[in-house]
Each structure stands twice: as structure tokens, then as C-alpha cells.
Amino acid sequence: MNLARSAVEYILTAGVFSSVYIPKWCCDSLWAPVKRMNTPIHWYNIDEHFMPVNISPCKGDLVIIINFYGLINSKLQDKLAQEYPYLLIDNSQAFFSLPQQAASTVYSARKFFGVPDGAYLYTNYRLSSPLDTDSSYRRFEYLFKRLDLGASEAYEDFKHNEEVLSKDGMKRMSKSTQAVLNGIDYKRVKMQREKNWAFLDKNLKGMNNLKKAMPPGPMCYPFMCENGNDARRFLIGKKIYVPIYWKDALIRLSPTDLEYSYVNDILPLPIDQRYTNEDMRTIVQCLEGYFG
Template identity: 25%
Template sequence: MAIGGYNQLSLISLNTQLGNEAYKFQSARAALYAYLSATKIKTLYVPNYICDSIFPALKSLAVEIKFYSINERLLPIDCPKLTKKSDSRILLVNYFGLLNKQIKKLTAVEPELFIVDNSQALFCEHIEGTTSIYSPRKFLGIPDGGFLRTAEKINMPETMYDASENVGHLLLRAAGDVQAGYARFLAAEQALECFIPKKISVISAHLIKCADINAIKEKRRRNYKILYNKFKSLNQLQLPINDHVPLCYPLKLGVNVASICRGLINSAIYLPRYWHSDYSGDVGISMFENTLFLPIDERLTEGNAHALSDIIEQRI
């Protein structure tokens, strides 16, 4: 313990435990790279609605990419059939953290053949026998982080990710200067494009210990239910209501939402778009073009969530 010297931020450790049994890297794509590199997987079956960020890592390992289609419920239309001794794996995406039960059913027979991408489902339990990947920075105010749960032996890198240059956006956002922080956020994201595995940074590891996980879960569920109840008759997606801690509330409409998103910026409402990709099939294209991905994180009070729902209702 160091005594005296310069001051520090007043961050109170709650000794929060998250991902204790996981290998901890700087990002989810680094975790995927580490797994594929260790297991010498030659072919990966990928849904045709996914973030492009994983493809450079796959190509660098000469992993063959084969796409499969998903239906309107975001599930495989025809899940590839593999054998236990296969050098291939099937990547299942737990979209928005809302497909927990369906993925558990899909992986029940031969779980070792599946990689479950829980990047959008931090609080979804690992399914025994599968390999699962998590991205805690999508749910927590941390600059880096990616968890890997697998039965395979993974040799961890010695180098630790240095996040000291990539925390500015978190501090600026906490201070209320969202616009000033945005450029730094983009720089922090760009820094994580390097998929060569490193250990999670000491900064993120400490910030996780300070996170009130129970409060985060409770508030996300509450805000999701508020939006669910408001828009369930309009939403073209069939969404569950219980037993999930979602990333967001995806509101799929019958119109292109690009102009709505642009208009919301004037009200300081910033919505992500998932995902624009040359590899997307019809469902992926319609999800990107026609869906508003509404925030439900713990920063929204109950009043904020109702106000957001009213604003969205007026816009659509």
C-alpha cells in the first residue's frame, strides 16, 4: 500500500466480483482471437447479422468464415450440423441480451460445438460445455475488457493493456461534457481494434470492483419494462419481458429510422445503430434500417425512461 503523495479519484471499491472464472482480455475480439488461436479452429459459422469488428481477427488466423441466415426472431433458420470431432465452430449471437432461453435450447445437445457471443449479454450465465465471450465495457463505465469462458486451456499473454490514455471520455461524460468526450470515445474504440490479446487493464479491473452490479441489473430491467409496456403493440420484434438484463430496448418499426435518429440528436438523445455491414442478410439490413435501439442503462431514472418513451412516441 502506497501512503501519501498525489491525490486520486474517490472511487469506493465494493469488491464486486465479475467474471471470476473467465480469462480476462482487453476486448471481446481479443478473447475470440485467443480461443481460436489456441484451439486451431479452421472454420467458423457466423450469422449474417453481426458486427464487422471480428472479421480482421478471423482473417489473420486464416479461419474460414461461413455465413448462416437468421429469421425475424434473430435465431438461426437452419443451424449448421457438425460432429463432435469437428475443427469447426458455430457462433451464436445473444442479440441485445434477449435470447438466453433460445440459445440454451440450441446448445443443449452438443454444447462444445458452440461459441456464444454474449457481448450484448453481460449478465447471461455461461452455458456449461460451450465457449462464451463477454464485453463488460458495453454495460459498465470501463475503458476496456473482454471475458472468455471455455473448458479449453488458454495461455494468457504477459502484457497488460494500457488504458491510461483512454479514460478521458469516461471522465468527461461523468462531468456532463458529452460532446467533448465523444472524440475521445472514438479514439478509445479505435485503440481496441488491435485484437492481439493482452490482459485487461488494471484500470478496468479496479473500476469493475467499484460497480454496483445489483443496482445496474435492477435499473436496466425496470427501464426495459417501461419501454416494453409503452411500445409492445408497435414493435415488430417479439421480445421477452422477464428473466433478462438487456443491453437496450430494440424498437423495430415499419419505416427507415435514419431521420428519426438524426432528429433525436437535437434533443441530446444519442442512439447506436446495429450494424451496417456488407455481410448482412435481409433481416440484418432491416434491423439496421428500421430499428431504434433505445437506452435503458442505470443512468436513466424511472422519470427519464418515461420521458424518453414520450419523446420517441412523438417522433414516430
């Protein structure tokens, strides 16, 4: 698929669902296709294990589960598949987690690798007509610009790319994106991400309010602390980019909701395959200095 949101749209189009259950804590792009197709939405909260709280879907309702930071392990996914016959697991943050056989599963390539688009969908649902193949060679320009000139110089190009993608429909993954992904050493990528997680966890676990076991090939190291946005700004000032997942969800959340603190206080520390032990040591030293 060209995008994870397209994979969601594919499921909604190929299946016949009465309504959809979606976690309040999600990116707006996830539920955009649901809204566009006028499918009724039931918003739900999650608990400290990132599992749904108090939902009772009826027959024909689709339940979407986000595998936050890859922390919903295979045993929990098996439990979910037993509870909900119509299940879609969004593994956009868990590229190296295996697909759940009894559910549809979505993966995002661009959250883990240097591609401007690309997603995978494992499902038993099928559309009657084949999808067109995407064309993405123009979208690679901002990635090359970022490599040559830095992230700040390429930011406007990135925003333009996101705007173009938001208007793109369901398509198959482009040949150029496939070619790049086919050339990746996935074993090395997974190993380096796990090595970086282990380094941060060894040094930061005592300060981390979110103590979780390492998932396979993690997207980031989720570090939770009080007044997380202040710490986030501090790290960004030290040129350590720490995103926020997802600020646009706050409109659906109450300050008393657990997810409200997750949005503001979890710092997704970078651990991807580009980074070395020295980079991880710098992050540790910055946080140790900050909390001093």
C-alpha cells in the same frame, strides 16, 4: 480479457478449428481476428428468433452465436449447445446472462459500464503461455472528459481510443479496469435496467414491431418500427442517442434479408443504470409525438 474480440482470438488460437460460422449481421470487429488468422469463414443468416438458418457445420468447425440484445434465452442456448459441439456464444449484449456450460462464452464490460475496455471469457480452452496484462489508465481520460464536458466534446478522444484498441493484441484485463468493475453494485445495475425496460415496454409495446420477453439486465430496449432510420434521426435531434447495430454489416446483406431491416429499423433505446423514470417518460413522449 482486454476486449471481446481478443476473447474470440483466444478461442481461435487455443482451439484447432477448420472454419468458423459467423452471422452476417455482426460488427466487423468480431470477425477481424478470424480474418487476421486466415481461418475460412461461412456467413449465415438468422431467423426472427435470432437463431441460425440452414447451417451444417462439419466436425471441427466453430459456430459463433451472437446473443442479440440478450434475446437468445438459456433454453435456446441449451438447444444450440446440443446441436453444435464447438460453440462460442457472444454475450457482449447480454452481460447478465449466465454462461453456457457446454460452450465458450464472451462478455463485454464496456457496453454496460463506464470503462474504456474489459471483457470476460468462460472457456475450457487454454493457451500454453500466459497473456500480458493490459494497461488502460490513459484510456480513462476520454470518459472523464465526457463526464465534465459532454459526449460531443469527448468524441474525438473516443475515436482515438477505438483506433488504439483496434491495434491492441490479446491481453488480460488491466488492473485499473478490474478495480472499477469490482466497485460496481451489479444487483442495483441489473434492477434499474430491468425497471427501465419494463417502463418502456408498458408504454411502447403496442407500437413495437419486435415483441420479446425481457432478458436479465438488458443492454437496451430494442424498439422496431417502419422507417427506423427516420425515427432514429428524430430521437437524436431530441438529444436521445440511439446507435445503429451494425451498419458495417449491410455490405454482407441483401435488402430482402430479415437482418437488413433489423439494422435499419431497430432502435436500441437507452435504458442503462444512469436513467430514471423521468428519462424513460421523455423517450415515450418523444416517440408518441413522432408517431402521433
